[in-house]
Amino acid sequence: MSQRNRWLGLTLALASSVVMAQAYPTKPIKLLVPFAAGGTTDIIARVIAEPLGKELGQVVVVENRGGGGGAIGALETARQKPDGYNLGIATLSSMATNPAINPKTPYDPIKDFTPIINIAATPNVIAVNPKFPATDYKSFEAYLKKNPGKYSYGSSGTGGVQHMLMELYKSLTQIDMVHVPYRGAGPALNDAVAGQIPMVLDNLPSALPFIKDKRLVAIAVAAPQRLAVLPDVPTFKEVGLEQVNRMAFYGILGPKGMPKELVDKINAATRKALQDPAVRKRIEDTGSLVVANSPEEFAAELKNELAVYKEVVAKQKLTLD
Known part of the structure; x- marks a missing residue:
């Protein structure tokens, strides 16, 4: 392929990505919680789902898929198309502690997802x-x-x-x-x-x-x-x-390969939703702290937490047995 054709291909791909982000979303969005209903992950997801849906102009539907310390639900999110319609809640369990202790975790918490935003942290x-x-x-x-x-x-x-x-x-x-x-x-x-x-x-x-x-x-x-x-x-x-003395976190991510324009759009909508005093109060009333960081900051946080818990597992000789 010539340099001109490569340049043309990249230009068309970028233009297509921008058009897709501008049109997105055109149907309901699934937000998968990798734990059963009633826990903190579920609470945070349901607090943010409605205002996020209002900001994006489509309903955000919360679904629960528990089991495996969050691994079953996380794997389902990782397997979806990176089109922004299948998002997941990232937790310390699914993205750090579980992969750190379980060598058979069926996904790579860093390579198989697209970090979008950390919603909140909690004791x-x-x-x-x-x-x-x-x-x-x-x-x-x-x-x-x-x-x-x-x-x-x-x-x-x-x-x-x-x-x-x-x-x-x-x-x-x-x-x-x-x-x-x-x-x-x-x-x-x-x-x-x-x-x-x-x-x-x-x-x-x-x-x-x-x-x-x-x-x-x-x-x-x-x-x-x-x-x-x-x-x-x-x-x-x-x-x-x-x-x-480490805090847990609750963020939004998608499958790997999500276009930056989609990531930025979801991040901006979530941050705007979290600026609503009523939404912030609902989160803070649970004992959590609103974070609302950038995709890059959330990605760095995920890498850091995984490294910390890998070290904990090694030092304490923890296993699943």
């Missing part, structure tokens, strides 16, 4: 059923050390952020607990409230309503500082476990 919290014998951090740790292997905790699934953070916590404190994986945070929370399991490590937004209603008791939070909504609950840093 994590260890919470226990009110009937658990210890309801403050000091007694919680002491009691578990006196009863190795006796108690279990629930998580959103094997390889998810809740699983990885609690396993990191266990390795640092030498506490022995049994992991009970669920198909999402919602079912794990429900069982903890019902007393089927004694505790969970969950994202704050989905756990907070149960904590406020005194159906769960917060023990410690993974956050940079104490939270206004839980002023009496220490951070992991305060109790000497700064390594566990």
Whole structure:
């Protein structure tokens, strides 16, 4: 192919991409949540879906596809056409912790997706059923050390952020607990409230309503500082476990190969939706912080988190077994 033909081909491709972005969207958009309904990922997705749809001029339909610590839903998004009509919610579990611990993860979190925007970041919290014998951090740790292997905790699934953070916590404190994986945070929370399991490590937004209603008791939070909504609950840093003090994130991505014009259009629409005080309040009321960054910043964040958790897995010798 001559240089002139190559140049012509690139020009036509660029023009086609621009035209497609200008026309987009012409039909409803699917936003896939890689966890069951009721968890924080689902909450954030449903908060942003309606205002995002209004900005884009088409309905944004939220669908849930749980399992595999977010891997099943993420894989479905990765397999779609990069036309902007099949988007997914990116989480710390699906993009970092799960791929870091599971060598058989069926996608590459960096190469198989197009990062669009990080919507929000949120703390994590260890919470226990009110009937658990210890309801403050000091007694919680002491009691578990006196009863190795006796108690279990629930998580959103094997390889998810809740699983990885609690396993990191266990390795640092030498506490022995049994992991009970669920198909999402919602079912794990429900069982903890019902007393089927004694505790969970969950994202704050989905756990907070149960904590406020005194159906769960917060023990410690993974956050940079104490939270206004839980002023009496220490951070992991305060109790000497700064390594566990990492926030979760909830972003939007698409399959690899999405045209930049589409990415920029979705990013701009999401950012505009997040400028609405009512939308921001709904997100902040869950305990999350609005991020609303650029595609490039979100891509860098994904790479950094994956690197961090790969190092955690290597240092702590964590496996799926």
